[in-house]
Amino acid sequence: MGIIAWIFLGLVAGALAKFIMPGKDPGGIFVTIIIGVVGAILGGFLGSFIGLGKVESFDLGGIFIATLGAILLLIIYRIAMKNRS
Numbered sequence: 713m714g715i716i717a718w719i720f721l722g723l724v725a726g727a728l729a730k731f732i733m734p735g736k737d738p739g740g741i742f743v744t745i746i747i748g749v750v751g752a753i754l755g756g757f758l759g760s761f762i763g764l765g766k767v768e769s770f771d772l773g774g775i776f777i778a779t780l781g782a783i784l785l786l787i788i789y790r791i792a793m794k795n796r797s
Contacts, residue, residue: 721778722749728775729782735790747789748782755781 726748752774759777 718749718752719745721774722746722752722782724748724775725752725755725778725782728779729786732779732783733786743789747785748778751780751782751785752778753781754785755779758784 723745726744726746729748729751730744755777756774758781
């Protein structure tokens, strides 16, 4: 996938993760995009590792795996920021 597609998929995955796990997070939209893109990469890696498939295209399976990765990353981010405060 091209970099623009990764950013767009990350934006969608980050927004879905934020919708599923609402709350106050510092950083705003830029952190949401970064969490989404990194979550898409993480979700693609973990999905291929356990046999769910890869994030290769902008389809329903790719969005699902990327969103799961973004949720996992959002949980880690919240724990890290909570311990930092």
